[in-house]
Amino acid sequence: MGVPRLAAVEFPLGYLFGPPGDRKTQRQVLDEALTLFEEANSPGTVKHLPLDWPEPEGIVALEPPSPAPIVDYLLKHPLQIKHFFKRRVPKLN
Amino acid sequence: MEKQKTVDSYKFLDVLTRRMAKSWQKLPGEPGSTAWTALKKPLADSTVALISSAGLALKSDVPFDQEGEKEHPWWGDPSFRVIPKNAAAEEIALYHLHINPGLVDQDINTLFPIDILRDAEEKGLIKNAAARHYSYMGYLLQPQEMLDTSVREMVKIMKADQVDAAILVPG
Numbered sequence: 510m511g512v513p514r515l516a517a518v519e520f521p522l523g524y525l526f527g528p529p530g531d532r533k534t535q536r537q538v539l540d541e542a543l544t545l546f547e548e549a550n551s552p553g554t555v556k557h558l559p560l561d562w563p564e565p566e567g568i569v570a571l572e573p574p575s576p577a578p579i580v581d582y583l584l585k586h587p588l589q590i591k592h593f594f595k596r597r598v599p600k601l602n
Numbered sequence: 603m604e605k606q607k608t609v610d611s612y613k614f615l616d617v618l619t620r621r622m623a624k625s626w627q628k629l630p631g632e633p634g635s636t637a638w639t640a641l642k643k644p645l646a647d648s649t650v651a652l653i654s655s656a657g658l659a660l661k662s663d664v665p666f667d668q669e670g671e672k673e674h675p676w677w678g679d680p681s682f683r684v685i686p687k688n689a690a691a692e693e694i695a696l697y698h699l700h701i702n703p704g705l706v707d708q709d710i711n712t713l714f715p716i717d718i719l720r721d722a723e724e725k726g727l728i729k730n731a732a733a734r735h736y737s738y739m740g741y742l743l744q745p746q747e748m749l750d751t752s753v754r755e756m757v758k759i760m761k762a763d764q765v766d767a768a769i770l771v772p773g
Contacts, residue, residue: 511636512770519607521614522772523701526718529709539718539769543727546767547645552638559607562614569704577700577741578675594625598676598743 514549516542518558523571528563641767648766650722651732652685653756654714655740656773657698658706659683666697666739678741680748682756685735689716700741701773713773732765740773 518525518538527534538558545556576584583590592599612620641648657666660683667679685694691710696703711718719731736756742748760768 513636513638517609517611519609519613522713523705524712525771525773526712526715529712532711532718532721535711535715535718536721539715539722540727542769543645543650543722546641546648550640552636557607557609561607569702569708571702571705573699573702578672579741580700582675594622596626596629596743 511553513552513554514545515553515555516545516558517555518560520560520562521571524562524568527560528565529568531563531565534560534563643766645728645767646726647729649730649732649764650719650728651760651763651765651768652714652716652719652735652771653768654685654735654737654771654773655698656696656701656713656737656771657739657741658685658694658696658714658737658773660685660689660693661695662693665695668697668699671699671741676743678743679739680742680745680752682736682738682748682752684759685714685716685737687716687720687731687733687735691716698739698741698773714771732760732768733763734759 516538520527520538526538538560541556541558545554548554548556575581579593583593589599612623615623657679659665663683666681666683670679671677691706694706694710694714696706705713710716714735714737716731716735719728722728723731736759738748738752
């Protein structure tokens with residue numbers, strides 16, 4: 510099972526619509542995603558947007574200020590990583 | 603001529619996240635075919651909603667449960683929040699513990715194009731940005747509760763708002 514339509518853009522997570530303040534790129538990405546509703550005519554259609562990440566300077570990092578709880582946990586319990594990769598969630602107490 | 607490009611979905615992921623993503627993609631998925639509903643009217647006559655998995659909420663609303671995830675790192679909050687169409691960026695906070703909340707302060711439209719969608723409405727590409735947008739917590743190793751509760755409720759609200767299409771934005 511997949512998604513009905515996918516507009517794929519080669520930008521980092523947190524910046525999928527483009528660099529901060531770059532309204533032109535942000536509008537372009539959103540417009541491409543919107544027009545896919547009319548362009549796609551079968552499930553699973555993928556549209557690859559022809560945009561390269563411009564590597565803007567001075568932008569906020571995607572990573573949070575502290576590691577996510579699961580990252581912290583797995584660093585302390587490395588044997589659990591294999592379960593995480595299989596999404597085998599232990600029973601909660 | 604527009605250049606052809608095949609997007610590398612893993613380009614900006616670190617080694618561990620890349621391994622995780624590839625491993626999860628190989629897991630057996632839900633049986634059944636890909637959902638599909640054709641748009642029933644021209645895009646220019648359509649109302650469009652945004653759905654973000656970045657754990658966004660109005661600062662005036664109940665935050666997503668960060669303490670629950672800190673206590674149980676394998677758990678994620680299955681609830682959702684409504685973001686009104688005209689909410690200003692400074693009214694919105696990001697509670698996803700795997701993402702820098704500073705992204706919202708910098709420019710929320712990089713991950714939740716709320717202003718850009720209003721631009722699309724103004725220039726007539728769509729009829730309306732939906733009165734209400736949505737956000738949920740993307741960190742859900744076991745998403746069934748979210749699917750059974752939050753998604754059902756989001757669909758009800760979207761029907762009430764006469765939403766024709768929704769864009770799911772990963773965060």
